[in-house]
Amino acid sequence: MSLIGTHVAVAGGLVKTGLREADEAGAEIIQLFAGNPRSWAPRAANPAADEAFRAGCAERALPVVVHAPHLINLGAPSELVLSRSLAALELTLQRASDLGAFAVVVHAGSSVTPGRRTTALAALPELISPLVDRADPSVRLLIEPTAGAGESMASTIGSTVEYVAALNDERVGLCLDTCHLHAAGEDLADPRLIDDLADAVALIHVNDSRDPRGSHRDRHESLNEGTIGLPTLAAFLAHPALAEVPMLVETPTHQRDVTLLKSITDKGTLTEFATTPKS
Template sequence: MTSLSLIGGHVSVTGGLAKGGLRSAADIGAEMIQVFVTNPRGWALAAGDPAQDELLRASGTVTFVHAPYLVNLGTPSADTLEKSVATVRHGLLRSAAIGARGLVVHTGSAVSQTREEALRQLRERLLPLLEELPDDGPDLLLEPMAGQGGMLCATVQELEPYLAALDWHPKAGVCLDTCHAFAAGHDLSTADGVRETLDRLHALAPGRLRLIHANDSKDVCGSKKDRHENIGAGHIGAEAFAELMRHPAAAGIPLCIETPGGADKHREDIELLKKLRDGL
């Protein structure tokens, strides 16, 4: 029997990581959560509140942390690189403190340097962080992007050189964003497209899929535009998410929405995904 996926969303932690996060989760009917543990649009690193950390750990809620958007381990800027490394290390430590399963990090851009130079740099700076992780610690979850600019990884195929640069480290997992994958050219709007994408991911990196960002897309397949839409309201369509959950490679993998709107829209998206899941 196929394992059922927990369905939840990225939640606000206003009022405290545990108090605010768990209240937000209850408001939208989330079975799992993703949170920021520091400012997502800045470099200042928040220390956290041990009491809130313990409350969240004790709740048993399946949790993931998303790294700030500024992180880019492929950058040619020495300053940005140092801040990115420090931010990822901080995120991994905070993930461990709250009992999170993993830290989601965007796979980044080479900007003005070559892909080979960026991947070599990635190996030099990211591999040591992976080596620091204990076996029971959080995973580092690589999130491929939509393909704009000099992105290092957008398609499933581009995960291969990225993971190879990290020596296929066992703590390097994958977070698949459906909007990003669709924008990068994987046609998830059809059952065949969903199966082909997940078949390819499983063949390339078996067992490394640890989280799915479930987002519909405002733009067409291959647009290279990262614009999320509510479930069933975009070009991917609701049925694709049922097909996604039906695939063996996604069995038991949590789905986390990052869709537009407030609590009411998020509750609707989660309810729709639960309905699709429960109908499998």
């Protein structure tokens, strides 16, 4: 069975806010930002807080994922943005190690300028592989395809396959987001959708979408309250390759949605969970 959990806030403290939210949601796994997701400036180090958080997670047997800042763009044409992105990602990998996390999630990035995607993809190995070489081997880097806006480097299944092939590093995995895939135009009910990526998927963000399929808009909605719906989410999660892949919700009603996801998996066979009334 997959571990099921949620993204938690930590602005009030890793333990006081983060672990409290985890406990309230009944989370079996959590994700957090180790700093301000919309700033290049790192959060001041607090080794005592890190140790207290690690101890609290160990007590709960609670795995941790760190989400990298949204500003990071591994396909940026600007040398300044690219250098800042690499520095921020390396720091995030270090912070994940400090916190005892097993993975860092980072968005796949945008090539920004039309026609640059091939060049940006070709540069990935020399950008990412050295970071992974220097990182704690217990922390795995996971690439998250985006919703397809702008010059996205990976959003659809096809473009993500190309991204993985260009990177060519088995140490780096994938985090798929159901809202992103839906917004990129993919049919989540297609039972063969992720066949070509199955071996690389290490984490799932399970989110409904406020916008229609193909909108390229990344706006999460509570499960079964958006344009994807619970039957389609259940069909997607029923893929055999996802049977033991951890799932995290990033929704405004995360406590309710963790409970809902657990109720689906308790059915034993996700595809049998055809309808669920909205709450």
